[in-house]
Amino acid sequence: METEIPAMLAARQLILPERFTFHSARMRMKHVTKDELAAMDAQSDRCALELSDARVDVLGYACLVAIMSMGHGYHRESEKRLHAVTVANEAAAPVVTSAGALVDALGVMGARRIALVAPYMKPLTRMVIDYIEAEGVEVVTHKALEISNNLEVAAHDPANLPGIVQGLDTSGVDAVVLSACVQMPSLASVARVEAMTGKPVVTAAIATTYQMLKALELAPIVPGAGALLSGAY
Structure with missing residues (x-):
């Protein structure tokens, strides 16, 4: 999330006028195990609150397997709950999960x-x-x-x-x-x-970039980032 997504947005800036800033809040995890993933996901509300303090325009939840380990369809529940956190902070922003x-x-x-x-x-x-x-x-x-x-x-x-x-x-x-x-x-x-x-x-990173651009109502185009961001979709 902190390397490839900024790289794609920087590449987009070479051909399109929009400019981006990147802000991050971190959920702790060292080993990719089910228990650590569940503990990590429990920190997501805090991160959404911190990022909404910056009045960001879109939030991206980076860990695909943390979402998927919580049960089928959980990305919909997570996106809805984290969006509600931003609304409660008077900084409403759409939330995209990589899952x-x-x-x-x-x-x-x-x-x-x-x-x-x-x-x-x-x-x-x-x-x-x-x-x-x-x-x-x-x-x-x-x-x-x-x-x-x-x-x-x-x-x-x-x-x-x-x-x-x-x-x-x-x-x-x-x-x-x-x-x-x-x-x-x-x-x-x-x-x-x-x-x-x-x-x-x-x-996962390309898909997340695509959905973040769509949430921002911007053309989902990034050079060199594969078919999804080629403009064909």
Whole structure:
């Protein structure tokens, strides 16, 4: 969230007139486990309140798996509750979750069958797959990288992702989710994987950027950020 989304907004500024400032409030988590994710999510109201003090125009909840680990459809409940926090603070702003953004992005792209890469341990990856499939999208093939330490997730080299995708059968999918986690960097490899597979590629960070721009009523266009932000949607 704090690296790739500002990078995409900065790239957009090179071709379009809008300018952005970026503000963050952090929920604590060290290891990507179900218990730590639940404790992390419990801090989201505080973060929404802090950010609304800055009178921001849109809020993005960054952790996809924290939302998905709370039960099917939880992104709708979270977005509604956190928006209410901003309203109560007299600073009403729309709230986008990366979980909801990814699900919605797949709908926008018309993707019903996908390949997915996630950094999570296998049980959490299965939870993410179940969440996405409960929203009507089939995860045909996937790869769980089994990285539990959150800082190691951030340090994963995006140059490894094309090789990982090559190990998946993407012939029957509509799209590739190159990173189901905003913490795992992937932006640098999106164009290469699109060229390699002939499929549109989306990530949690790209989907979140798309939904934030839509919430701001701005054209969802970012150069070099894959099919979803190409202007085709």
